[in-house]
Amino acid sequence: NAGVTQTPKFQVLKTGQSMTLQCAQDMNHNSMYWYRQDPGMGLRLIYYSASEGTTDKGEVPNGYNVSRLNKREFSLRLESAAPSQTSVYFCASSIRTGFSYEQYFGPGTRLTVT
Amino acid sequence: AQTVTQSQPEMSVQEAETVTLSCTYDTSESDYYLFWYKQPPSRQMILVIRQEAYKQQNATENRFSVNFQKAAKSFSLKISDSQLGDAAMYFCAYRVPSGSARQLTFGSGTQLTVLP
Numbered sequence: 361n362a363g364v365t366q367t368p369k370f371q372v373l374k375t376g377q378s379m380t381l382q383c384a385q386d387m388n389h390n391s392m393y394w395y396r397q398d399p400g401m402g403l404r405l406i407y408y409s410a411s412e413g414t415t416d417k418g419e420v421p422n423g424y425n426v427s428r429l430n431k432r433e434f435s436l437r438l439e440s441a442a443p444s445q446t447s448v449y450f451c452a453s454s455i456r457t458g459f460s461y462e463q464y465f466g467p468g469t470r471l472t473v474t
Numbered sequence: 475a476q477t478v479t480q481s482q483p484e485m486s487v488q489e490a491e492t493v494t495l496s497c498t499y500d501t502s503e504s505d506y507y508l509f510w511y512k513q514p515p516s517r518q519m520i521l522v523i524r525q526e527a528y529k530q531q532n533a534t535e536n537r538f539s540v541n542f543q544k545a546a547k548s549f550s551l552k553i554s555d556s557q558l559g560d561a562a563m564y565f566c567a568y569r570v571p572s573g574s575a576r577q578l579t580f581g582s583g584t585q586l587t588v589l590p
Binding site: 393400401402403404405408418419448450452462463465466467468 | 478483516517518519520521524565567577578579580581582583
């Protein structure tokens, strides 16, 4: 049971380049989330998917798109990377979006945009 | 909007001693959950303990316990018999059962150092 996996672990982009961060979970969870973590701050929600086929904006969605490819996979795309998107990105999953359900986090992707 | 405040950016504790990390939050909700997450250098976010707001009894998980003061909107984490493996960044987080984002709201974290 790998839990939540993310690829890549590290990435450096030039301003204007695009890329997709991949996330997969093998716990048969319905809900998945993308967060970003900036220095000196806690995690902030970018997008989430309550169930397969649905996605919704979180606190900081601008500059990102997501795709819930199937129940296991939830990807985050940066269409035109900006230095302000330099951050550590975490994917998480939970059985459902109910507030009592624990979220399980992946190991994170450290993204630098120059 | 809900906010979570951790006023101690850094704390240190001697191995085997006890340390308390502080957290306060601001909310108008009456029903919510509070969490403490640990983030070691591996960056993995690990749930340490959680507390349901409707429960008066403080949550306990082995060496970790909380002091939940609902009226004061305070949620501190006590680590007893500290171990070297407890060294990490600790985040307090808050979640409500409804709302547009259904998100965890995190504090800015407290970096805990355990001294041998």
